[in-house]
Amino acid sequence: MTIPDELQGDEDVFVSPATGRPLTKRGEATRRRLLEGAETVFAEQGYHEASIVKITERAGIGLGTFYLYYDSKQSIFEALVVDLNRRVRHSMSEAMAGADSRLEAERAGFAGFFRFTADHPALYRVVREAEFVSPETLRLHYSRIVEGYEAGLRTAQQGGEVDRALDPEVTAWALMGIGELIGMRFLLWERDGAGKPPEVLEPKVFDDMMRFIDNALAPRTAGEKDT
Structure with missing residues (x-):
């Protein structure tokens, strides 16, 4: 698809x-x-x-x-949050284009997210500070991501690609939290001997994360749901 x-x-x-x-x-x-x-x-x-x-x-x-x-300084700060939000969504959406399944789209979308955050680590600090500088803008940042994410999950559930027992809104927030914290730990905090952050997420970390997500989203049979 x-x-x-x-x-x-x-x-x-x-x-x-x-x-x-x-x-x-x-x-x-x-x-x-x-x-x-x-x-x-x-x-x-x-x-x-x-x-x-x-x-x-x-x-x-x-x-x-x-x-x-x-x-004012606050007005450009708020504009920056909105701009970073637009660009990270674009990076994810562009990566997802042409995916043949929802799970493939998840993998591609996360790859797009990590590429963007590796290039723009400011996203983390700016978004964290928005909690105190402009809570409304912080909520807008997350809501814009979740709204589209939730719609995509609902469509995938209707097509039998994602477990229908999952609540799309809760799942969207959970997936977003996974991506944000994995990026923080393994991109923002990670440093080499020269003190430089990695340019890409380590493949093993990415594969382990996606294995977890694939297992969480995969449709369950009646027998699996009972166990």
């Missing part, structure tokens, strides 16, 4: 707070530089130590230009 683009949401149209109008291509490129600068600064220094000056310096953009796009 072909896995639908279930994790890829439409990108919101950005409207400049200064002009009230959507951005031009040049304006969007400037906004992207600001978000990239914010990603680096928030990841390295945390929300409270970060500043608009540091973000604009990292982005190579004048301080006054910042306010054409965002009106």
